[in-house]
Amino acid sequence: MTGPGTGPEELEALRVAVRALLSRTPGPDAWPKLCGEIGVAGLGIPEEYGGAGAGLPEVCAVLEELGRTLTPCPMLGSSVLxxxxxxxxxxxxxxxxxxxxxxxxxxxxxxxxxGAQGHWDPTAPACRWDGRLHGEAHYVLDGADAEVFVVAARTDHGVGLFEVDPAATTRTAATPMDVTRPLTTVLLDHCPGRPIDDRADQSGALARARDVSCVALAAEQVGSAAYCLEQTVAYTKQRVQFGRPIAHFQALQHRMADLYVLVETARSAVWAAARAEKQQLPLLAAVAKAHCSEALSRVTAEMIQLHGGVAITWEHEAHRYFKRAHGSAQLLGQPREHIARLVALVLDPG
Incomplete structure (x- = not known):
């Protein structure tokens, strides 16, 4: 049983279990087994609502493993966000x-x-509410297969959340750079919605969802980056130039050492945020999202460079991770947006 006080041994056991299952059942077929055998979908949900009552560290441990394999599943969009x-x-x-x-x-x-500009601003959602929902939202994670929509909308009293039947909307599949992360555009035209606690402004709920999801996404980015670095190091030990493996060349050793430091500092940023107190989460989530986005983008670029010509072929996996890196960097806010938010939090912590 995992929980808020889960130790390193339990987290490692969770990682091992998830990695073993993903190796046995790769791709989309893994999700039902991950839910049925390990219960990953409910890790961050309290026990009174059917979850495991665990915490963000457990969620991050799972996302790291999903990032290693680019497994398409609704963990980030549904179970977290x-x-x-x-x-x-x-x-x-x-x-x-x-x-x-x-x-x-x-x-x-x-x-x-x-909205279309990809700003996840808790105070300015793309849709509006005037007794019905209107507007068009973009970049909706798992929107094509969702059985329920939670719609954020501007109201006369701030920001509201509404439960919506997807059948009452128009869903259009987007054409993402990363095909392993399907995105949907959702059009709401005089759409009915069931208010979720309409007595309160829900911008704070959106901010909390964004921060938690940024940490989870950063964990996924770390998992992808670590895997790419492992594969790159292994390849440099096999590829021979001038009569010896290119891993023996000092210039390449320096580059890979720099990448190792980058991945490990990114991992540190994730785990600092995952274990943060509630009041520190916004600041540390911004750090994790910005740093891990940069780390994955750089590692995947170096993966392509150090693999040489084979890495630009369709058959090689490098392009999939490169596309994931650039797609993830934009998701939930671009790194520069989180850096700006970080500056504001540091200068005005109140």
Whole structure:
């Protein structure tokens, strides 16, 4: 059993279990098994709503492993982003109605939030509410297969969250750079919605969902970066130039040493944020998202350079990680946006 006080041995056992399952069952078929055998979908959801009552470290341990394999599944979009928005909303009835299915992995939820410019601003969602929902949201994670939408919308009293039947919307699959991370555009035209605690401004719930999800995404980025570095180091030991493996060349050793430091500092940023106190989470989440985005982008670029010509072929996996790096860097806010947020938090911590 995992929980907020889970130690390194339990986290390592969780990682091993997830990695073993992903090696046996790669691709989309892994998700039902991850939910049924390990219960990953409910790790971050309290026990009273059908979850495991674990914490962000456990979620990050799973996301690291999913990042290593680029496994397409609704862990980030449904089990973290949408679930955290519902949890932070303060609506007990909505939590009991929506979270058990998400925790079991039998229902997928999607948070409908950002506009075409890709800004995940908690105070300025793309849609609006005037008794009905209007607007078009972009970059919706798991939107194509979701059984329920949680829509963020501007209201006369601030920002609200609304439970929406996807059948009442128009869904259009986007054409993402990273095909392993499907994104959807959702059009709401006089769409009915069920308010989630309409007595309170929900911008704080959105901010909390963004911060938690940024840490989870950063963990995924670290998993991808670590895998890419491992594969690159292994390749340099095999590729021979001038009569010896290129791993023997000091210039390449320096480059790979720099990448190792980059990956490990990114991992440190993730785990500092995953274990942060609530008041420190916004600051450390911004650090993790900005640094891990940069780390994965650099490692994947070096992976292509150090593999040489084979890395630019369609058959090699390097391009998949390179595309994931650039897609993930834009998701939940670009690094420069989080750096600006970090500056504001440091200069005005209140």
């Amino acid at each position: 949408a679930a955290e928005a519902v949890l932070a909303s303060g609506d007990e009835a909505a939590k009991r109605r929506l979270l058990p299915g998400i925790a079991a992995g039998t229902a997928t939820a999607a948070l409908v939030w950002a």
